[in-house]
Amino acid sequence: MAREVYVDQDVCIxxxxxxxxxxAVFRLNDAGVSEAYDQEGADEKxxxxxxxxxxxxxxxxR
Structure with a gap:
């Protein structure tokens, strides 16, 4: 993936x-909000x- 994705965890519900x-890219962390944990896990589409x-x-x- 050429661009980097991020999750604004202050806004995530x-x-x-x-x-x-x-x-393959997103998961819920221990706080119960999403994070992008693998930038290469899927294509940009x-x-x-x-x-x-x-x-x-x-x-x-970003």
Whole structure:
């Protein structure tokens, strides 16, 4: 993946939608919010789908 994805954990509500869409990139951490733990886990198109699906718009490209 050419770009890096990150999750604004102050905004994340921990719904798990990104994890269910792209489990190779996203997971819920011990605090119950999402994190991007594997930048190379999926292609940009799949990650973009998770970004577009996030109900609180907390996933972004850097």
């Amino acid at each position: 921990g719904c798990g939608l990104c994890e269910s869409l792209v489990p 799949s990650v973009q789908e998770a970004i577009d699906s996030c109900p609180v718009n907390c996933i972004h490209w």
